[in-house]
Amino acid sequence: MIIGAALLGPALLGPDNPVQRGRPAPAFAGTTLDGEALTLADLRGRPVIVNFWGPSCVPCRDEFPLFLSKLDEHAADGLAIVGILMFDPPAPARDFIADQGATWPTVDDPDGAIRAAYRAVARPQTYFIDRDGILREVQVGQVTEGEFEASYALISGPASGSSVP
Secondary structure (H helix, E strand, O other): OOOHHHHOOOOHHOOOOOOOOOOEEEOOOOEEEOOEEEEEHHHOOEEEEEEEEOOOHHHHHHHHHHHHHHHOEEEEHOOEEEEOOOOHHHHHHHHHHHHOOOOOEEOOOOOOOHHOOOOOOOEEEEEEOOOEEEEEEEEEEEOHHHHHHHHHHHHHHOOOOOOOO
């Protein structure tokens, strides 16, 4: 379920928070579990889903099949999914990803810098970012199919060519 700002409180989505719908998503750079460098800027021009997760998180595990199917369903749109490993070590995450057949990168965030930049407070927490790099939706908790499609509709349109909302 999508949780609104009133329920999350000002710490997550208040006026002093740099992470707000309609504003540029925080830039990040990291190393994937495969040892590759990845930045959010690398994905500009594509609809992007940033998902904070970990294999010890049951709802995270439960939503993985949805992400697998949606990545395939929206491949023609250029959908990109990026996992951000939160609170778990890399080895179990690599094993889980391999068992699931996931093809999207997961970035290790050992010092929590990406988590802090996004103000991620729980797992799973998912950010829907449009082709211009603008954050359009935030969801705390497991994503359902209907919620995915509603949020995806906000990010899948054509790029505007500017980063101004």
